[in-house]
Amino acid sequence: MEWIGSIWDLIILNPVINILIMLSDYLVGSFGLAIMVLTVVVNLLMYPLTQRQLKATKAMQAMQAEIAEVRKKYAKDKQKAAQEQMRLMKESGVSPAGCLLPMLVQMPVWIALYQSVIRLLATAPEGFMDLSQRLYTSWPVFSQIPLNSHFLWLNLANPDMFMAILVGVSMWVQQKMTTNPGADPQQAAQGQMMLWMMPLMFGFLCLSLPSGLAVYWVTSTIIRIIMQYFSTGWGGLTLPFRGGGTSGKGPDTKKNQGRVPKQKRTLSADDTSADIVIESSPAQEERIEDGESGSESEDSGGSYSTSYQSIRRKAGGGRSRRNKRR
């Protein structure tokens, strides 16, 4: 197994370490800036993979309602249900591997970045011994050691509470953007689990790891939030300044999660005098909520596909209904 470690060091870890030192030298000796710049560069290089992952994830989410219907339909025949699910996925050109494979490919890079940061922030003599065998003799990196561990208010070698919180919050935002607000109860529960698990886990990790890593995580997460926004929009994130809109999913999206099928449901449309009452199957609800651009659909007053014919407007009835709900 030792040879795997050697190959890893040779091909991935040592280059990243040396590049970080060089970057730090070019960026007025700021290791914090070097971490941020390398994170940005790596994320840009990974953009095609990230894009693919985001799209695949979104496609999977869009299909959840149909899958739920299939499951319901073939509740007693699991084999058939599985076959139907596979058929659905095949028809839509969606594969679970599409979500996971890019994530798997990216993991080694994140791990290498992580290991580099933690090694370069070594404070004990043993850390210097380790570093001495990783530096390229043909690069002017030896004299850059030790790197300046001060960045903004941080000592990058020590944990920082604020950065831990920032990591947790930024990860929550990113995770929230990936959640499917119109998911069925099962999916919603799973989404909730993922929504809180990652931010909490990484937030706690940051409480005992060098804050240089937190800089890396926060930078990386912010980049992914931006990428995600341009790729799939705000997703499940509710922004107050957006009038409660979550890509057109309405402020009561959360309440709507786990709704029983075939019920009447009021979507928010504060700029209209009419409520949009949807009588639909969960699959239809799902599609509406996960529509390519839900808010645009509302504004245009119905650009949904022909399968959503049960949408009707009730003039004047919306306000009172909303008041009742409140």
Added chain:
Amino acid sequence: MHKLKKIRPVYKIAFLILTLFAVVIALPGCSATRGAVARGWAGGVVEDGVIYTGSMEGNLVSVNATDGRLIISIPLETQEPSSGFLSCAQGSSAIAIYSSPMIADDLVCVGGYNGKVYAFSRSEIRQEPRWVYPRQDNVGGSIIGSIIYNNGKLYFGSANNRVFALDATDGYKEWEIELPDKVWSTPAIMNDTLYIGCFDKKFYALDTADGSIKWEFETEGAIVSTPVVDGNTVYFSSFDRSLYALNAATGSLKWKYSADNWFWATPVIYNGAIFAPCLDGKIYIIDTANGKKKSDYDLESPVSSSPVLIDDVLVAATQDGVIYGIDITGTGYKDLVNLEEMIFAPLIAGDGKVYVHTNLDTLHEVDAKTGAKREIYIK
């Protein structure tokens, strides 16, 4: 009651990946920080048939050099482990010791990674130190380099950018001087001048009377090495991978020699040649007059442990545990023994023998001529 919800395969896989990610982060992180966690690698001294060293358990240890019997093992102090959530720190509360114990008359003194200096009586050695500096708290930074003794005073540097001079009798501070960055270097003294390197890439000559700076010399890298003074020349190395020779009185550069890695260990000077071990795995033999390389020995593993001269044999240890005997008259070198343990600590010379403190916290006695070894347990 809600039904127990089944988790979909995609979420299961995603969950597994995330968990794997966390584990992978935690484990290599731990192994990475293991290199950064201070464990200590103290050398030592042999005096009156007794070996003094600092163990990785944070103890000052004395051993009978004749029979290898442990005389006493004194914990310097215990401290709270600095562990946090999911910390890689081990449960031990031992203080790491990098500073090699040294003898100051009846005292044996050692500095701790916790930023304190401990002085124990040698004649009536017991668990309590005769004095500790500072009495409360610590000097404000770790003590990595060793302490040196000269004319009744102890001198040392610390990672809080300071150099201290203490009265050896009672441990009271004579003076302290603040430098721009950390001081890991062990000082060297010649006449009334103290030579010491600093992380700010400068090498300083200080007045031993009050710590005032006589001269300074700037290099291109941090300086952690221990200087060696020979005649009117002071030798030291820098993280710019160069070995420097300066005029000890004025600080002017005589020559510098560059290698492929850091000269971490303290070199040995003999008969117009400086034997400089390097982390590139070689021991360079350089002419002290002009800085030209006479020859080098490739030991194929980094040499971070300071070598010692025993008669006409320079004994050096590589990090991978091989002990070499180099004939300083120029007839070559041979491997004396392979201890098969990592070696970082400076070697200890005493009565034709070499004592090697390994990373498994074992002391090995090696005969400098035959390579015969004996294991001494210091735990």
